[in-house]
Amino acid sequence: MQSRMGALEEGKESAITTSRTSQSRPFPLRQLQFFVLFLIICLGASIVSMYMVRHFGIHHVALVQSNSFKPCFEQPESIENWIRPPSNLLHTMNDTELFWRATFVPRIKSYPLKRTRKIAFMFLTKGPLPMAPLWERFFSGHEGLYSIYVHSLPSYTANYSPSSVFYGRQIPSQVAEWGMMSMCDAERRLLANALLDISNEWFILLSESCIPLQNFSIVYRYISRSWYSFMGSFDEPGPYGRGRYSEHMAPEVNLSDWRKGSQWFEISRELAVRIVEDTTYYPKFKQFCTPHGCYVDEHYFQTMLSINTPQLLANRSLTYVDWSRGGAHPATFGKDDIKEEFFKRILEEQTCLYNNQPSTLCLLFARKFAPNALDPLLEIASKVFRI
Numbered sequence: 001m002q003s004r005m006g007a008l009e010e011g012k013e014s015a016i017t018t019s020r021t022s023q024s025r026p027f028p029l030r031q032l033q034f035f036v037l038f039l040i041i042c043l044g045a046s047i048v049s050m051y052m053v054r055h056f057g058i059h060h061v062a063l064v065q066s067n068s069f070k071p072c073f074e075q076p077e078s079i080e081n082w083i084r085p086p087s088n089l090l091h092t093m094n095d096t097e098l099f100w101r102a103t104f105v106p107r108i109k110s111y112p113l114k115r116t117r118k119i120a121f122m123f124l125t126k127g128p129l130p131m132a133p134l135w136e137r138f139f140s141g142h143e144g145l146y147s148i149y150v151h152s153l154p155s156y157t158a159n160y161s162p163s164s165v166f167y168g169r170q171i172p173s174q175v176a177e178w179g180m181m182s183m184c185d186a187e188r189r190l191l192a193n194a195l196l197d198i199s200n201e202w203f204i205l206l207s208e209s210c211i212p213l214q215n216f217s218i219v220y221r222y223i224s225r226s227w228y229s230f231m232g233s234f235d236e237p238g239p240y241g242r243g244r245y246s247e248h249m250a251p252e253v254n255l256s257d258w259r260k261g262s263q264w265f266e267i268s269r270e271l272a273v274r275i276v277e278d279t280t281y282y283p284k285f286k287q288f289c290t291p292h293g294c295y296v297d298e299h300y301f302q303t304m305l306s307i308n309t310p311q312l313l314a315n316r317s318l319t320y321v322d323w324s325r326g327g328a329h330p331a332t333f334g335k336d337d338i339k340e341e342f343f344k345r346i347l348e349e350q351t352c353l354y355n356n357q358p359s360t361l362c363l364l365f366a367r368k369f370a371p372n373a374l375d376p377l378l379e380i381a382s383k384v385f386r387i
Ligand SMILES: *[C@@H]1O[C@H](CO)[C@@H](O)[C@H](O)[C@H]1NC(C)=O
Pocket: 094, 095, 096, 097
């Protein structure tokens, strides 16, 4: 027993020493021969390729070389791989590059693959999303039918847990100021990032103070079956409507084309591309619709789309806002406002046209809600919103 163990250890020991000695031995002749042979083959190959360049032209040789150097494990790419959306929302494209890329549109309209149409929920925020827990409940169980994009001030760093629907959904952002063109720039940036995913068919703009008023199934059905996009757009005669028009905008925009409407919209993919590609109206609005005479987020997309594609607009917004308290900003609702009757009243007093038919289901979202409204909202959500 003792001797066998001794023999084993001796064997181990000798194996180690051989490997050590073979490493420290001078360069063996065999390997040197292989190396020289390899050099000769390389030299031969380059002489042959130089000869072929002279006689058949460089393209032919380039083709031969690229084919022969292809690794054998590479799989041919499927159509799904070619159109797969970016897995990482962060990118280094500036707006010029991003908008150009986002406006690629297939000329053949029928898709040669199964395409589940998604709704892109685009949150335009300053920083945190206080209503996130309510939205988490709203989205739960509907994976594959929505995408989320968040544009916040660049100074804000989001901190969502990996299980959150908002995790990793932040897009490269820039400062957006109320009433300024930078606000529309941010909205176009959200649209452009969302357009990169070819499955996104509808685009909804929301803010951190927005809440859903219906469950996801209702929202998806309402939007996917609508013949029109929900962009609020109307012709208002007074100082806050036509009064904000500047004659310098003609002939691209005449007074009769001027429209006003809510900033918070839902639009189709076609209209999203039109907004991102626009270079006709953008400079006019940037120069002539500035505070405090004009607030560009209430006029630019509304007017532009009314000129380009009036037949695709429902001319109303899906987002409830209360302007009844007057002033430049709508009312904000806090925890004391959150009662069942409050929402019953909002939802029941509405009538509108849906696909040209009278309807009482007119609103899918509402604003503005203060962070302290969250807890009472979560309490009544299942009963009132069925969320
Ligand atoms: C984006 O980068 C391109 C190339 O450097 C440049 O031509 C363009 O002006 C840039 N756009 C913006 C908005 O900075």
